[in-house]
Amino acid sequence: MEQFDPSAPPPFKIADIRAAIPAHCWVKNPWRSLSYVLRDILVISSLVAIAVCFHSSSWVWPVYWAAQGTMFWAIFVLGHDCGHGSFSDSTNLNSIVGHILHSLILVPYHGWRISHRTHHQNHGHVENDESWVPLTEKNYKTLDAPTKLLRFKVPFPLFAYPLYLWTRSPGKSGSHFNPYSELFAPNERRYIATSTLCWTLMVANLIYLSTIIGPGLLFKLYGVPYFVFVMWLDFVTYLHHHGHEDKLPWYRGKEWSYLRGGLTTVDRDYGMFNNIHHDIGTHVIHHLFPQIPHYHLIEATMAAKQVLGKYYREPKRSGPIPVHLIDNLVKSIKQDHYVSDVGDVVYYQTDYQMIGKKVE
DSSP states (O other): OOOOOTTSOOSSOHHHHHHHSOGGGGOOOHHHHHHHHHHHHHHHHHHHHHHHHTTTSTTHHHHHHHHHHHHHHHHHHHHHHHHHTOSOSOHHHHHHHHHHHHHHTTOOHHHHHHHHHHHHHTTTBTTTOOSSOOOBHHHHTTOOHHHHHHHHSTTGGGGOHHHHHHHOSTTOOOOTTOTTSTTSOGGGHHHHHHHHHHHHHHHHHHHHHHHHHOHHHHIIIIIHHHHHHHHHHHHHHHHTTSOOSSOOOEEOGGGOOHHHHHTTOOOOOOTTHHHHTTTTTOHHHHHHOTTSOGGGHHHHHHHHHHHHGGGSOOOOOOOSSOTHHHHHHHHHHHHOOBBOSSOSEEOOBOOTTTTTOOOO
8 A cells, every 4th residue: 555645745726625615614703703702701800700719729729720821822812813814804803802812911913913924824834934943954953952952852842932922933033022023024013013012011011910919919810821821822833733643744945835834734632622722723724724713614624624635634532631642742842853954845853862862
């Protein structure tokens, strides 16, 4: 039996996938989108009320931190939908809701929106991709030991997101807060200034709140959940592009195309969290067609699978808690270090010296 080559050009076009997706999957319902915002804000508010009322109970805080950090991640996903324009057809509504949701969790809305757009437009491209982009062997060899430790030793990569917002990934430069960063075109600078101002106002509000309730309680109510949210974000976004059981290709030059790059993304099953974080695990179709609302992604994926065939990798079914994905994460971070400096179709390679293993 001939082995499937995931790097082979697919026998279908992106228009074929689009045609297979039912027409109603493309329809955005702003009221439905807003209902998810209302749901998540009510849950977040209720969790705060419960934590404050029962703060003396020893069991409350660990449960609160896990639950609230997960809800921070959920509203990030809704803000992410605003950035893609899948929240509604109204640019103004998307911008207002996106700024509110992302500023609440210290994300500069437009700065992230624009860099994330770059990620989608260049997914799977060694040099031009933006999110969790692979290091070339040449760049990898320039990293000092502390940087390698932070990048390739769990749990440190799970706290990378705040640093990424300020400095981007190794090998790239710029900041999501600086209107003059190379991430942005001159006509986008006013958007970046607006989002940075909103982020600054949120920081100021947190500082003011700490003078009222005390920095210790604020850290419990907001600080710890924020870091749980960061861990969710890095965990999910990494596994959507890494850690599959089979090695998946990265492209450059004439071998890269929007379709081939998108087909290297991976769907994941997050168990009971699928609905909580708005089905972000249905990632392949989202990457190819980011304008589809999250509440239609499962149906769109089911319809597209008949076209995708073996280019769609069925996610491993999860129990209530997706503990099976921890192994995928740890194994990938331990082994996926760099790609070759040459070649238009490349795969991750391992620095065996760093992991203390001799090459046979």
